Amino acid sequence: MSHLFRRRTPINRPWFFKKVEYPSENSRRLCESAENLEVSSWKSMKGLVRCPANYAPLSPISFLERAAKVYRDRTSVVYGSLKFTWKETFVRCVKLASALTQLGISRGDVVATLAPNVPAMQELHFAVPMAGAVLCTLNTRHDSTMISVLLRHSEAKIIFVDHQLLHVARGAFDLLAENYVKPPILVRIREHNTTHPTSSVSSTYEYESFLAGGDAEFVVRRPRTERDPISINYTSGTTSRPKGVVYNHRGAYLNALATMSLHGMISLPVYLWTVPMFHCNGWCLIWGLAALGGTNVCLRHVSPKEIFDNIVVNQVTHMGGAPTVLNMIVNSSDRKQLPHKVEMMTGGAPPPPSILSKIEELGFRVSHLYGLTETYGPGTSCVWKPEWDSLPREEQLRLKARQGVEHYGLEEVDVRDSVTMESVPADGVTIGEIMFRGNTVMSGYLKDEKATEEAFAGGWFRSGDLAVKHEDGYVEMKDRLKDIVISGGENISTVEVETVLYRHPAVLEAAVVARPDNHWGQTPCAFVKLKEGFEVSSQEIIDFCRDHLPHYMAPRTVVFEDLPKTSTGKIQKFILREKAKALGSLF
Amino acid sequence: MSHLFRRRTPINRPWFFKKVEYPSENSRRLCESAENLEVSSWKSMKGLVRCPANYAPLSPISFLERAAKVYRDRTSVVYGSLKFTWKETFVRCVKLASALTQLGISRGDVVATLAPNVPAMQELHFAVPMAGAVLCTLNTRHDSTMISVLLRHSEAKIIFVDHQLLHVARGAFDLLAENYVKPPILVRIREHNTTHPTSSVSSTYEYESFLAGGDAEFVVRRPRTERDPISINYTSGTTSRPKGVVYNHRGAYLNALATMSLHGMISLPVYLWTVPMFHCNGWCLIWGLAALGGTNVCLRHVSPKEIFDNIVVNQVTHMGGAPTVLNMIVNSSDRKQLPHKVEMMTGGAPPPPSILSKIEELGFRVSHLYGLTETYGPGTSCVWKPEWDSLPREEQLRLKARQGVEHYGLEEVDVRDSVTMESVPADGVTIGEIMFRGNTVMSGYLKDEKATEEAFAGGWFRSGDLAVKHEDGYVEMKDRLKDIVISGGENISTVEVETVLYRHPAVLEAAVVARPDNHWGQTPCAFVKLKEGFEVSSQEIIDFCRDHLPHYMAPRTVVFEDLPKTSTGKIQKFILREKAKALGSLF
Missing domain, CATH: 3.40.50.12780 (ANL, N-terminal domain)
Structure with missing residues (x-):
């Protein structure tokens, strides 16, 4: 028996309540419901039971067992x-x-x-x-x-x-x-x-x-x-x-359902696997597709040709991809007009409006979602409002680049001050940290109690992403906590600078990090990969940014080179930060 | 503290396992997972916790809190x-x-x-x-x-x-x-x-x-x-x-999601309330509509005129109703062609094919679902298969009248022998009892431990409905356990006889019950309400049935009168049974 007790301790003991103070009313409210999880006070409700007829632990395994019966002859995998x-x-x-x-x-x-x-x-x-x-x-x-x-x-x-x-x-x-x-x-x-x-x-x-x-x-x-x-x-x-x-x-069961809802999937979707399955278990969609009798179109290599061929041959209805995948598609000579609409979910980083615009012209309908490995993949999406249909295109793209609002699997996503835990005002200006709470937040970091404790300190999962909250409640990410550049005391959102860089006709990919500076503390340093056949100078790039941004936000340094990326297409800023550091102070 | 302990006993004690024998492999399997609900044996998984950041009791209240933010300016109620x-x-x-x-x-x-x-x-x-x-x-x-x-x-x-x-x-x-x-x-x-x-x-x-x-x-x-x-x-x-x-x-949370999926609802549905909200909490859709930012179109009186007016004015996308509501619509002089498709979910009793056919001609797309109050309303639906699109219309209607397969909120729906608990063969012939197990089965009957125990005996919720299982796994209901007529040792499905009666051009509504008989034990007795302006004799109805059914299944008695109904449109057979009993033996 002893190992059973050993295991129960870390899982069930709410170490949390003893250590953390809840500053706001809202957090205190949470406490009540969570502290008494196994206790209730129903008085005369006799006749109620929990038994195999009316209780089963939620598990995505049930989706497959049901699919084997309900969708037995439908194609599961191609x-x-x-x-x-x-x-x-x-x-x-x-x-x-x-x-x-x-x-x-x-x-x-x-x-x-x-x-x-x-x-x-x-x-x-x-x-x-x-x-x-x-x-x-x-x-x-x-x-x-x-x-x-x-x-x-x-x-x-x-x-x-x-x-x-x-x-x-x-x-x-x-x-x-x-x-x-x-x-x-x-x-x-x-x-x-x-x-x-x-x-x-x-x-x-x-x-x-x-x-x-x-x-x-x-x-x-x-x-x-x-x-x-x-x-x-x-x-x-x-x-x-x-x-x-x-x-x-x-969490896998609940996030699978919520993510399908984000994707607008109803019955028998056909999903093209450009998102790596190893990444957040394919946003939990591997499990979810079984619930709807969907088809998994597998893809060893993600290339524009393979993507377009598979969309046509297998009548793909949905797919996903980091902005770099979108970028690859719109800049490929294999791109073509789609024979039918394909719902495209993008995430991992805010999609630059210029890319959004081009890919929608091809027949993709792009939705923008956001989440972290710790939130089982997608946790929010920029839920489209019908009244936005009549807005100017530029305004639509700006709205769509926001991270949006939580899906129904979560309790709440909020932007809060990392120290006071106060919710920031919904003014579109005040920066705070994006925080999550709900059933689709991880159980913790394996064998790393300290990291788990830090991530959940204050009763929320702290994403490490900085954002503002708009008047309509939608969240817009400004930067990773550790990516932000602080220059002369001003916060510079590297995402905003990158958005401008992507608008330059010669720029294929761009990333901005902090370069140490003796005078300013830090200055923005841009790493840029140009499109084939283009040639521009650093000064031209800097001038372009100064034309479109407050001057203090424009990069002081521009480095032309290939950008290091993770397999999911995220640019590895920690490598670029090391490079910028190695450049030393500008003055 | 004492009342806390008092309450815990009936809710959590699995009285169940001590009393019931599990005859099949399948039931034994359930046991393992349910008996050890709070015990697990993970060995080295340190660093995992349960806290307010990653756990919240599932509740449909969260749908409303989210809707107030995500869908704040959308119409909730009209x-x-x-x-x-x-x-x-x-x-x-x-x-x-x-x-x-x-x-x-x-x-x-x-x-x-x-x-x-x-x-x-x-x-x-x-x-x-x-x-x-x-x-x-x-x-x-x-x-x-x-x-x-x-x-x-x-x-x-x-x-x-x-x-x-x-x-x-x-x-x-x-x-x-x-x-x-x-x-x-x-x-x-x-x-x-x-x-x-x-x-x-x-x-x-x-x-x-x-x-x-x-x-x-x-x-x-x-x-x-x-x-x-x-x-x-x-x-x-x-x-x-x-x-x-x-x-x-x-259960309310999970059934709300599963029922929306049955309805094919994605984002911002507009639901017309013809199903009584007091009935199974409106099939849990009152809660579910908040999760999708839907609109509730309220309706005091369900009449064809109100239905058609509201569909047009409020651009209704979905509605539901018992077959009697469908019947009312197709037989009304207020019926008209719809300006757009409306998804119509019918349940409560198998829809007669003749009504299905007529209502679809008006522009409704009918899906058929089935469930009981004990299963939070809908538990199964007749999931449509694309390959059925090319079948003859008659065959399509026959397929659609089946109760179908479980939604993803349930673990399993099966047809089993009420005594042995053996699953019946999927031959479309062998009759058994429809049984459910899963999270969307009730907690029990209030203050009625005996009834709860009986309903869950054997580890499944026993519906009391008799059905066959077809080769494709779809369930087709034949009768209520207590409605079936046993005549000369033969089981007569009153549903089958009623289906034939509805095909008679003069019949508006029909219900068949058992009439006691000294010779046969029981004989089928039909209660029929004719359409306005029609007149037919008992013998004509009996002859019509003998032309379309094995002779032993045709009613021996036909009574013309208004049928007693519940507010949800279900015919109250127990009243008719009393009437048939009062008629005495035929010979």
Whole structure:
């Protein structure tokens, strides 16, 4: 019994209430409802019970079980010429879960993946939880060193590795071995319809034959409580120190539904996978698509040609992508007019209005959402108001670039002063930190009680993003807390400077960071990648910014080069900050 | 503290597991997950917490709080010339909740209503839970005797009464007084834009001034646990003994989302209230519409003219209604072609194909759902498959009349043998009982532990409805368990006989019940209401049935008269059964 008690302590003990003062009325209100979670005071309500007939822990596993019945003959997955129905997907997932347990996986064990958006990734999102285990989807851009660190931190027992990434995994295994750590069991994911030379290492498995060895009659392991972990998502590395964000079954279920609502999905959507599945579990849509009988169109490589081909062939209705994906589409020679509307959800960074405008001309209808790994992906969206339809285009794009309002899975998103926890006035000017609270906020950072405590200090999840709140309640992000440039005592939103840079006809990509300055403290430093065939000088860029911004906000330095990015398309500002620092003071 | 412990016992004790044997593998599987609800065995998952930042009890109150921000200027309610925005609705609900507490309402107290689909009903659905209280919406067709019984059973402290139903409430109060029971406080709901003579009874309140006395700064009382009761729905009386079905906040939240999905609602739907709000809390849509910023079009009287006028003026997108409402529409001289598609959800009884066909010609797109008061209203729907688009019309209507498959808020709907609990084969022939399990099944029957236990015996909620399961997994209801006619040892589905009766051109409404018979045990007896201007003989009806059914299924008796109905349009077969019994044996 002892390990049961050990585990209950961190999950259920509200350490929180003892340490934190609640300054505002609003927070005190929360307290009442949360402190008495298991206590109620109904007087004469006899005859009420909780039993299997009327209670089940929320879990996205139920979406798949239902899909196998309701949408049994609908296409669940398409990948080139490969197709599965929901019935087939269900049976494959049961067998895969069974195979995992045959290999010794038990409740709470971690199973890792290192793979792009191939069908196995979709299956593992169900099969691993169905074995009672926790899915840890590793970023495919990581190198062997990082993978070895994360495998060690997560204590993964098995890792599923795409055939193109075997060398990365092997490198990580070598590093683990050097440190006397036993590497996980490796299961290779072969490309569909190809034969690979049999692995020379006998200790590895191959995905299809591994799955085939599972028992189709395996009894699925449902979570014991709905707050049991379902996955670990290591933050993608805009900072240099990744943290293991833990999701639970309840949050995954609720965020899947709320995210589908954000996407405007009703029945039988067809979703093109340009968002990495390893990132926030594909915004929880891998789970959600099962609830609506949707089709997952898998894509190994995200290129404009592949995107347009798949939209046409598979009659894609929805897709998502970081602004860099949108940028890639509008600047590609493969771009074409779409034969039907495609709902495009963009997130990760505010989409520059110039790109928004161009992509909508092609037939995409872009919605803007915002969230963090810690909020299961999407947490807010810029909900469109019908009265905006008649506004000038420029005004529409400006409104749409805002992060908006919380989806219905959350209790509240607010902009608050990081110290006093006071809500900032809805004046569009006062900057505060975006904060979240609700069921679609992570359980915490794996094995990092201090980081968890800091993230939740004050009863809210602190995003680290700076924003203003507009009169209509919509939130607009101004910068990452650590990205903001403070020059001569003035806050400069790097996002605002970047928006102007993107309007310059020669600029393909831009990022602004702080450069240390002996006089001003910091000055804005722009890193710019030009479009092919264009040539401009630093001074031209600076002048352009001075024409469109208050002078103190214009960059003092412009560096032309390729920008370092995460696999999800986010520019890695911490690398640029290091570079700007290395430049030294301007004067 | 003692009352806290008293309350915990009935809610949390799984009395269930001790008494019931689980015959099938499937049930044993449920056991595992439910018995260990609060226990898990994660080993090294340190750093995880539950706190106000990442946990809130699910409650539809959150939908309204969000709507007040996200949809603040959108129309929440329309009622003739009266309109409120979501911001206004929110403020009014807060004040109403405050006014309730000023009158002494505390957690767990019951607040009753006796009113048609007027705006006050929508507000009370939020305001009563926001005061921590439990809403009990009484059927507007009940007489004073029934109301007095239900007020006494529910122990309601306050009752909100529509001005047209004051006499019913007063009659009930008199009956309570005769029995030395203190009647609840009465709050009159006046018609908008009218003045009524001031009540001669000084102890009553008037809705608008009562609400105005509330404090807009009142701190909303969220539920302490998400399984706290939110409402009591007395079953509508197809049986003569009503039971108080208790809903909880979690179920209301989850069923609201699932029901919106059934309706195909995305953003800003406009819903016409022909379904009584007092019935299953309007299928949980009163709560759900707040999540999507929808508009509630209120309707005091359901008439074809009012329906068509409101559809046009308010650009209604969705509505619902029992087959009798559909019947009323297609047989009305006020019917007209719709200017735009309206999604129409029908439920309560299988819609006769002939009516389905006619109403779709007018521009309604009909979907068929099924559920019971005990399942928060809708639990299944006949999910349409695109491949059915190309089938012959007759075949389409036949498919659509089936009850279908569970929505995603439930774990499972199945057809099982009532005794062995074995799932029946999916052969379209073997009859069993429709059973439900999942989070959108009631907490139980108020103060009726025995009835609760019986309803949940075997780990499923037993609907009492008989059905077959088709090869595609779709359920088709054949009859109520107690409605089926057993003649010469053969089961006769009264639904099948009624379907044939509705196809007769002279028949407006029909219901079949068992008539006792000395020779056959029972014979089918049809009660028929003819369309205006039509005249046919019993023999003609009997011959028509013999032409379209096996002879043993054709009615032996036909009675022409008006059919007794509940306010939700369900025919009250228990009254007809009494009448058929009074006829005595045929031979």
